[in-house]
Amino acid sequence: MSLSTSLGDADLPPLFRTADSASLRGQELYIRATKLRLGLAVAAAALAATTIKPGETWDLAASLVALGFLATLVLEIWLLGRNPERDWYDGRALAESVKTLSWRYSVAAAPFSRGLTDAEAEQRFVTEVEKLIGDAPADSVIVSAPVQVTPRMRGARSADLVARRSLYLEHRIENQLAWYSSKATSNSKRARGWRLTLIVIEGVGAVAAVLKAGGIVSFDLPGIMAALLGAGSAWFAVRQYEALARAYAFAAKDLSTVHTRLCRIDDEAEWAREAGDAEEAISREHTMWRASRGAYTG
Template sequence: MDEKDFPNFYIAGDSASLSAQKFYTNYIKWSLISMLTAAVVAIYSFQEVESKRIGYVISGILLMISTILSLIIKNKKYESTWYRGRALAESAKTLTWRFMTKSEYFEDTINDDEAKKRFINRIKEIKNEFKDLNASLKAKHLSVPIITEKMIATRQLNLKDRMEFYLKNRIENQISWYSSKADANKNKYEIWFWAVIIMQILALVSVAYLVFNPESNIKLVGLFTSLSACCLAWLQLKKYQENKEAYTTAVSELNLIKQEAELIHTEEKFQIYVLDSENAMSREHTLWLAQKRI
């Protein structure tokens, strides 16, 4: 399934979420860089008054930039748009898969016109639930179809082909995505955590240096403590460890669900199977949102 095969609100929510995430992380990144640069300026203790004044001015400007960026982050509410946009996209995606596979509320016992009507009504409910995102959703994304040709074509497949399509494009695709994300988050967590420890050790070394050389004009303690704090702040922002655990749990559960497909031979059992699968993915997303304190 390509992005264009999903409903307009999935595309719009996904785009809004990714855009807000990009702005949010970039503003945080440059705010931290500004503070670090201010710390670098303060490394050398100048003796001349004019040199000190210039250093203070530069530090003040950098700290002002960091403060302005923090105010922008607060007022623009990028973090909320990031998580709410993702929730909108995931809600629309789950509804789409239930429609295509003739799962609960879109069963094979109702005709396609009734199924389309029910799908549109559910999309309206989702739209109303996320009214706060209206300003962040782009018109060009909302103008694409609510029910795509791919959705209709998939729904019209026989049971065997629908099952194969769902297993390949939903279950296996998600298992692969969660697995790669779990590994990536684990590696990044290790890198950034060790960065925190190394900066703390260097700060201790710098303190020891000043103990034995108190007359030195070079003071690196502030720089390394600032670097350590920035690395720790980045860890908290990205939540690598929490995400790794959530993704790993999802992979384990989905892999078990995947094996159960071999026992399905009727529409009724497939409806329940899809519902269980989508609930498993919803639990992972709910946990992800909870970790972000939404």
């Protein structure tokens, strides 16, 4: 039996899309809040270095600094209560775990080898996904549909080994390999860019300090540069560009080796084992990503 269709994210169980959406929303909220918090810190430092007195006593700049700190406090309380970072990590953990189980089932990789009947394989899939749901924090991802195998997944599983191998190599391994390679390159460039930016800020800060010491600059420019350096360093730490670049590069190298190995397989038992190992290689990067953030590891 040949297989001419692909297997994309839209063909996976609804739970994948629910978890993926929850993760993306959490990520967007967390990143926006972090940018705002760091921006408020820099703005407060800049205002603290100035004096704006519409009258004889009241300092408008100091009032704005107080408002900036109050806004930061409110933002911190919101982050503590809403915790979008947790939704980001937990949602991604569940989405990727469902995705890897779906691919295992669809191409008859371990533990869903062709040695199982269709009913047995489907029941095992449902059981494994239900375990993931049971282990996941209940308030991070709200399950809105029953666990099910999609028609496209069943169609892929029913195809012959040659068709499943082609499907898996093109739409899973090659897709992930391209994604990891692209992310490794972009994160490496961003890491270098931010390193250079921080070096420039440090250099400007040093010059500003000398100018203030010599009386050439009267306001607290060194303090502003120190706040800008702190905000930049915090953002660099949050985004983890260097660590991600290394992790993605390693994953891409691993998948390149996996692709070569899978191309030569023409035995069902060997395919089930090797395709299962391939999914382990993909899952390993996600596990490392979650562990680096102290998140639920599914």
